[in-house]
Amino acid sequence: MPRIDDIIDRVGKAKYFSTLDLTKGYLQVPVAKKDQPKTSFATPFGLYQFTVMPFGLKGAPATFQKLMDCVIRGSESFVSAYLDDIIVFSESLEEHAEHLERILLRLREAGLTAMPQKCTFGTDHCSSTRT
Known part of the structure; x- marks a missing residue:
């Protein structure tokens, strides 16, 4: 399981964030x-x-977690998954759109779906609180 503080450290200089919450x-x-x-x-x-x-x-x-690690493998420089919560982080908006597209495609290929009402896209911050 990834440690939350390690995820926070990896976000680094990112300016754009998207969070995905997988459906059930x-x-x-x-x-x-x-x-x-x-x-x-x-x-x-x-x-x-x-x-x-x-x-x-x-x-x-x-x-x-092992499944999620397989889904994001090779993309760890811009995405992290903690169980069913995924964060995509990027330094530019163009890069962010590319990163999001890549991760959404990987989720589709794995047969996994996200809950749109619990996702955020392209924000300048992210929150660690769950609702």
Whole structure:
């Protein structure tokens, strides 16, 4: 897991910021068929298994972070991901548009979606508070 202070240090001289919040983070990650029995739970209505990675699964945070690290690999100079929160940072607006396009394409290729109402684009600051 990346350390927040390391992320803040990497932002450096950036003047433009975009933040992306992935829609229902873990629930976008399918559980392999062979691993689904490990997620079983019983209810009065029967036995069920998750087909997507639920919150609360022991290895879920590490697995999700590993996925995000793969998605942003090669772009660490202008993007950082902490679980389902992504920050894109750039020194110029032109560069920022290129960086955003690259990351959004990578997210699409990975089958991940962001929640537009919780994203910010091209601002001159970013906030660490979550809503």
